[in-house]
Amino acid sequence: MRYAIPLVVLLALLGLFIFGLQRDPRLVPSPLIGKAAPVFDLPTLDGQPPHMTQADLRGAPVLVNFFASWCAGCQEEHPYLMQLAQDHQVKLLGIDYKDAESDLRGWLGQHGNPYGQILSDLEGRAGIDWGVYGVPETFVLDASGTVIYKQVGPITPQVWEHDIRPLLKGAS
Amino acid sequence: MIPELGHFAVILALGVALLQAGLPLLGWRRRDARLLAFAGSAAQAQFLCVAAAYACLTYAFVTKDFSVAYVADNDHSQLPLIYRITAVWGAHEGSLLLWVLILSGWTLAVSIFNRRLPLDLSALVLSVLGMISSGFYLFILLTSNPFIRQVPAPAEGRDLNPILQDPGLAIHPPMLYMGYVGFSVAFSFAIAALITGRLDAAWARWTRPWTTAAWMFLTLGITLGSWWAYKELGWGGWWFWDPVENASFMPWLAGTALIHSLAVTEKRGLLKSWTVLLAILAFSLSLLGTFLVRSGVLVSVHAFASDPSRGRFILGFMAVVVGGALTLYAWRAPRLSGGGELQLFSREGLLLFNNVFLVAACAAVLLGTLYPLALDALGLGKISVGPPYFNAVFLPMIAPLFLLVGLAAVVPWKRGHWRETVRRLKRPALAALVLAVVLPFALHGRTTLLAASGALFGGWAIVAAAQDVLRRIRAKPHWRGGVAAVPRAVWGMTLAHIGLGLWALGVSGVISFGDEKDVRLARGAETELGGYSFRFEQAGETAGPNYTAQQGTVTVERDNKLVATLYPQKRLYPSQGTVLTQSSIDAGLLRDLYVSLGQGYDDGSWSLRVYYKPVIRLIWLGGVFMFFGGLLAASDRRYRLARAAERRAVEAVEAAAA
Numbered sequence: 029m030r031y032a033i034p035l036v037v038l039l040a041l042l043g044l045f046i047f048g049l050q051r052d053p054r055l056v057p058s059p060l061i062g063k064a065a066p067v068f069d070l071p072t073l074d075g076q077p078p079h080m081t082q083a084d085l086r087g088a089p090v091l092v093n094f095f096a097s098w099c100a101g102c103q104e105e106h107p108y109l110m111q112l113a114q115d116h117q118v119k120l121l122g123i124d125y126k127d128a129e130s131d132l133r134g135w136l137g138q139h140g141n142p143y144g145q146i147l148s149d150l151e152g153r154a155g156i157d158w159g160v161y162g163v164p165e166t167f168v169l170d171a172s173g174t175v176i177y178k179q180v181g182p183i184t185p186q187v188w189e190h191d192i193r194p195l196l197k198g199a200s
Numbered sequence: 201m202i203p204e205l206g207h208f209a210v211i212l213a214l215g216v217a218l219l220q221a222g223l224p225l226l227g228w229r230r231r232d233a234r235l236l237a238f239a240g241s242a243a244q245a246q247f248l249c250v251a252a253a254y255a256c257l258t259y260a261f262v263t264k265d266f267s268v269a270y271v272a273d274n275d276h277s278q279l280p281l282i283y284r285i286t287a288v289w290g291a292h293e294g295s296l297l298l299w300v301l302i303l304s305g306w307t308l309a310v311s312i313f314n315r316r317l318p319l320d321l322s323a324l325v326l327s328v329l330g331m332i333s334s335g336f337y338l339f340i341l342l343t344s345n346p347f348i349r350q351v352p353a354p355a356e357g358r359d360l361n362p363i364l365q366d367p368g369l370a371i372h373p374p375m376l377y378m379g380y381v382g383f384s385v386a387f388s389f390a391i392a393a394l395i396t397g398r399l400d401a402a403w404a405r406w407t408r409p410w411t412t413a414a415w416m417f418l419t420l421g422i423t424l425g426s427w428w429a430y431k432e433l434g435w436g437g438w439w440f441w442d443p444v445e446n447a448s449f450m451p452w453l454a455g456t457a458l459i460h461s462l463a464v465t466e467k468r469g470l471l472k473s474w475t476v477l478l479a480i481l482a483f484s485l486s487l488l489g490t491f492l493v494r495s496g497v498l499v500s501v502h503a504f505a506s507d508p509s510r511g512r513f514i515l516g517f518m519a520v521v522v523g524g525a526l527t528l529y530a531w532r533a534p535r536l537s538g539g540g541e542l543q544l545f546s547r548e549g550l551l552l553f554n555n556v557f558l559v560a561a562c563a564a565v566l567l568g569t570l571y572p573l574a575l576d577a578l579g580l581g582k583i584s585v586g587p588p589y590f591n592a593v594f595l596p597m598i599a600p601l602f603l604l605v606g607l608a609a610v611v612p613w614k615r616g617h618w619r620e621t622v623r624r625l626k627r628p629a630l631a632a633l634v635l636a637v638v639l640p641f642a643l644h645g646r647t648t649l650l651a652a653s654g655a656l657f658g659g660w661a662i663v664a665a666a667q668d669v670l671r672r673i674r675a676k677p678h679w680r681g682g683v684a685a686v687p688r689a690v691w692g693m694t695l696a697h698i699g700l701g702l703w704a705l706g707v708s709g710v711i712s713f714g715d716e717k718d719v720r721l722a723r724g725a726e727t728e729l730g731g732y733s734f735r736f737e738q739a740g741e742t743a744g745p746n747y748t749a750q751q752g753t754v755t756v757e758r759d760n761k762l763v764a765t766l767y768p769q770k771r772l773y774p775s776q777g778t779v780l781t782q783s784s785i786d787a788g789l790l791r792d793l794y795v796s797l798g799q800g801y802d803d804g805s806w807s808l809r810v811y812y813k814p815v816i817r818l819i820w821l822g823g824v825f826m827f828f829g830g831l832l833a834a835s836d837r838r839y840r841l842a843r844a845a846e847r848r849a850v851e852a853v854e855a856a857a858a
Contacts, residue, residue, distance in 0.1 A: 032530040034477060035523070038484075042519050044570065045491070047577045049511050 058159055058167075058178040065092070065173050066157040070123070070147035073132070080147055085173050089196050090119040092167040093143070093183075094155060096127040097135035099163045105182035106139050112188070113142035118196060122146040125155050125163050168192055203268050206256025207347035210297075213249035213304070214337035216242050220307075220330030224323035228395075236319050239326035243311035246333065247304045254301045257346055258288050267353035270294060270346040276359035276775050278746035286370035287360040292510070293346035295373060299490075300336045302374070303381045307333065310385055310410070317406060321392050328388035335517045343510045359775035362747070368428035372421060376448055379418020380486040383455060385410040387483035390476045391525060394532040399476065404466035407479070409834045411462060412692075415455045416830025422448050423823030434781040434796040436716060436811040438819055441590040446569045447489030453562035454482040457555045464548045467613055470540050471552065473533040478555075480529060484522040485562075491518055492569070545616045547608070554604050561597040565590065602657035602704065605697050606664030609690075628664040635659035639705075643790065644713045644814065654708020661701030665694045692833025699825025706818030715812045718798070722805040730812030732793060733757050739797075739806055747771045749782070752797050752806055756786065768797040768808070792816050 060066065065082045072080055085092070093109065095102040113120055122143035124132050129148065149155055158167065168177035177195050179187055220242035227235025257270075261284045266272040274290045289295040307329045314322040340346075363369070389407040393399040425448070430438045439445065458478040465475045491514045543549055568585045575583055610624050636656035640647035669690065673682030719727045721736035728734075737753040749771040756764045764786035771780045783796035791814045798807030 031473070031533045034480075035526040035530050038519075038522055038526055041570075042515070042523075044574055044577055045515050048573050049515065 058175070060159060060167070060175040061178060063175060065167070065169055065175055066154075068147075068154045068157060070149055070154055073124070073129070073146040073148060080145065082173060085121065085169055086171065088119055088171050090121050090169050091183075091192075092121050092123060092158075092169060094123045094125045094149075094158070094160050094163050094165045096125045096163050097131045098127065099125075101182045102164045103139070105164055105184070106142070108183060108185060108188070109142040110140050113144075117193075119144050123154060124148050125160065126150065126152045168195060170196075202256050202259050203265065203347040203349065206253040206260075207345065209249045209253035209256065210337060210340055210345075210347075213246050213253065213300070214334060214341065216246040216249060217330045217333040217337060220246060221327050221334055222330075224327040224330075228320055228324060228327075233319060236323035239323040239330070240311040240315075242330065243304075243307045243326050246330075247308040250297075250301050250304045254288075254297055257294060257297060258285060261285065261288050264357065266355070266357050267349050267351070268346070269348050269350040272350060272354050272357050274360050275357040276746060277356060278775070279357075279360060279365075280745050283360055283365050283370070286364075289373050290360045290364050293340070293344045295377075296336065296340050296344050297346055298374065299377050299381060300333060300340065302377045303329070303333050303336065303384060306382055306385055310388075314406075321396065321398070321403075321406075324392035324395055325385070325388040328391045329384060332384055332388075332521065335521065339510075339513050339517065343513050356775075359746070359773065362771070362773040362776060362778050362780050363432065365746075366428060366432050368424055368431065372424040372428055374421075375417050375424055376421030379414050379416075379421050379455075380448070380451060380489065382410070382414020382417055383451060383479075383483040383486050385414065386455075386458065386479040387525070390479035391528065393476060393536075394528045397532065397535055399465075399472050399536050401466050401469055404462050404475070405839065408459070408462050408466060409836075409839045411455065411459050411479070411482075412830050412834040415452070415459055416827045416834065418448070418452050418455060419823055419830065420827040422452060423820050423827070426823075427820050430816070431783060431785060434783045434809070436714075436783075436794055436796075436809070436813065438710075438816060441568070441587045443569050444489075444493050446565050447485075447492045450562050450565050450569075451482050451485040451489060453558050453565065454478060454485050457558040457562070458482050460551045460554050460558075464551050468540060468542075468548050470542055470548055471555075472536045473529075474555070476533060476536065477529060478559075480522070480525045484518070484525070485566075487514070487518045487521065490514060543615050545611070545618070547611050547613045547616070549616075550604050550607055550611055554601060557597055557601050557604075561594055564593045564597060568593070599657065602661050602700070605661045605700060608693070608697070609665060609668035624667075625664065628660060628667050631663045632656050632660035635663075640709075640712070643709070648712040650708050651712035654704050654712070658701040658704035658708070661704065662698050665697035665701070669694045687836060687838070688832045689836040689838070692829040692831070692836070694829070695832065696826045696829030699822040699829060701822070702818045702825060703822030706815050706820075706822060709815035709818070710813055713814045714816070717810045718807065719810065720801070720805055720807045722803070725805075727808075727810060729810050730791070730793075730814070731758060732763065732812065734793075734795065734808075734810050736806065736808065739800065739804075742769070744771070746775065747773045750797070750800065752795075752808070754784070754795050754808070756793055764793060766793070766795045768795045770797045787817060789817050789821075790815060 065085060067082055069079055069081045071078060109120060112118060120143045122145070124146055126149070128150075132146075132148075147154075152160075158165075162180070164182055166179040166183055167175050168179075170176050177192060179191070183192075220239055223235045223242070224239040227233070227238070259265075260268050260271045261275050262281070264271070264275055264277055264284070266275070270291070270293045274287045274294070275284060279287065287294075289298040307326065310322075310329065311326060314325065317325075386407055389403070389410070393403055422445075425445070426438045429440065430436065458475065458481075461471050461475045461478055464471045491511065542552065544552075568589050571585050572583050606625060606628060607621065610621055633656065636652045636659065637647075639655040639659070640651040644651075669686055672686050672690070673679055676682035676685055713730075715730050717727060717729050721727060723736060723738055726733050726735045733756070735755045735757070737755055739750060739752045742749050742751045749769040751767050751769045754766045754768065755762060756766065766784035766786060768784040769782040771782055772778075773780065781796050781798075783794055785795075786793040791812065794811035794813055796809045798809060800806050
């Protein structure tokens with residue numbers, strides 16, 4: 029009987045690996061969830077007002093979307109963000125991540141601007157505070173400025189319907 | 201045309217491998233010598249096919265045939281010729297082709313050197329090797345074909361990952377694969393023994409040189425990988441307990457246990473089923489390593505090539521190979537247990553302890569590597585296991601091994617004698633104690649607990665190993681005759697154990713006395729570290745064949761005398777838009793001075809990372825000693841003599857039967 033022990037160990041390991049193959053190891057839950065949004069103070073694109081801080085996000089739920097004109101995933105989600113903005117589903121705040129202003133303006137001109145306000149994070153400092161490791165990443169904040177969800181990668185209709193909208197309903 | 205020939209050659213190799221796997225088995229059941237003899241011819245034909253396929257892919261790389269998708273992804277017109285050749289194994293598909301080439305090379309070697317083996321055993325070994333190769337050919341053809349064309353062909357390739365454009369990494373994968381794949385031979389011998397039910401001293405003697413050869417290549421592969429990581433990644437570390445490093449380290453631990461337990465099985469006929477299990481384990485861990493690297497189940501700095509569909513295939517393959525082997529083991533191993541009593545204080549008893557510690561260390565590494573995955577599977581959250589766990593668990597487990605190493609040469613087989621052992625080890629023990637106290641002060645003027653215990657363990661391993669050889673040489677009237685009289689196997693063991701001691705000295709020294717500093721220096725400014733002063737002279741532009749670089753000049757002085765001039769670089773590879781830091785190292789046996797370039801500032805100053813790394817070379821020197829130890833042990837003449845004698849005996853039996 030003891031000669032079969034290695035076989036049993038193997039079967040247990042195989043089960044573990046089958047599980048391992050079905051998930052994406054890069055998905056790490058954000059430690060920010062359930063906490064207040066990180067402190068920031070960034071210049072706005074249109075200069076009205078010249079600066080915004082985390083305090084300005086309170087009052088209503090908001091999607092904080094880290095994006096850049098050089099990022100392919102952002103172009104992918106952009107039409108859907110435009111649609112969300114048109115339907116007035118939610119307030120959108122864009123943080124332009126490590127991007128030149130001239131490139132951004134060209135990009136917005138070409139694809140349209142879904143954002144209520146765009147902040148510029150030229151050096152990526154705010155990105156570090158928020159734990160961004162690749163754009164696009166989107167944080168969902170409730171009316172009190174608490175992070176309730178983080179989406180890594182583009183926002184798709186499925187993500188919006190399944191994950192974000194139910195949360196917003198609960199939050200408001 | 202050439203890539204299609206390569207593709208065809210792989211399909212042909214699959215066909216030959218399937219025949220090599222099937223026909224000898226049939227021959228064994230029918231006792232048909234012709235079918236059994238087919239295995240050797242098939243092994244040779246298979247090698248020709250896969251060598252041709254490999255040559256075709258190399259040709260496509262050298263001639264920059266960007267119509268082949270894999271070449272376009274990993275080659276570039278500006279890439280120097282040597283890296284165009286090594287780029288063949290720069291990513292997943294090509295490294296698998298290298299893997300099967302090496303597997304087929306080992307199979308070829310078995311078919312040539314095993315001519316002296318009993319025909320049925322040799323044929324069964326080749327049959328199992330054929331099954332393993334068939335799986336890998338299928339893997340290549342179904343999920344990872346390097347010969348697929350892309351239309352239209354791009355005008356320029358995407359270039360070899362710049363991090364791989366380094367001589368150290370160019371030879372690291374082939375060495376590592378030689379080791380990984382080499383364990384397949386020991387595995388096949390184990391399966392053949394389970395099938396035939398014959399497992400005796402002769403079997404162990406046949407298996408030993410193959411296992412030692414695989415082990416020595418794996419040792420060198422790991423050593424090269426560590427050296428490469430040290431000089432190329434720019435962090436000054438030499439081992440990171442990264443999942444992929446662990447994946448190569450686990451087979452090494454199991455393989456080390458295996459070469460020791462094989463000695464017991466050969467000399468005393470004991471631990472038979474345990475030895476078979478270790479042979480299965482060593483190769484299974486090699487497969488597991490492949491799976492972990494290729495599937496993306498674990499996140500790692502090495503994630504060069506990962507894809508879940510490939511992961512599924514390897515997982516299935518692993519389930520078949522390892523599951524099949526362990527099922528066979530559960531069924532047949534109970535019959536293998538031989539008689540004979542094992543005294544704990546004897547060489548075989550000590551080797552059993554060695555095995556216990558090595559396997560426990562291996563299990564600890566496995567646990568640490570898979571623990572995050574297991575926790576996640578149980579829904580207990582995501583964690584990562586880092587160096588603190590491994591250092592805390594692994595080091596205490598290998599510390600007893602050093603004690604055993606010293607005893608190895610002194611305690612005889614069957615039964616040891618305490619008094620005799622103590623008498624012969626008194627001097628080495630004393631020498632090690634003196635070293636433990638003196639060495640740290642002599643080299644660094646101070647000591648730490650770790651440095652002292654490292655010197656104690658390392659010194660003990662070295663002195664005790666050396667004294668056995670010295671004693672043998674002294675027994676002869678002339679030292680030259682004495683050196684020749686020591687068998688190569690003993691030289692091999694001694695060198696490997698000295699290597700282990702050097703490794704311990706290196707590790708404890710560099711951890712205890714190493715120092716590092718992050719500084720921002722203006723031109724002409726200096727910083728002090730480890731008794732050396734580093735002066736940042738200037739920074740300028742330079743260029744290589746396929747990169748441009750910013751290069752700093754740092755002069756190092758000690759007592760106002762120039763020691764070294766270092767040129768750390770920050771290289772930009774435009775083809776991939778990648779920036780790499782190329783550290784600059786002044787290497788020495790007793791210390792490395794290591795500078796890597798950080799960021800430049802508008803005022804002309806630069807941030808620099810400066811390291812003082814005492815005795816770090818001993819870590820890799822230890823690995824090199826182990827490699828040459830393995831080389832000597834595997835080439836011991838008694839294996840050749842024994843083979844000839846066994847062949848004569850087999851022929852005599854066959855002649856009598858006819």
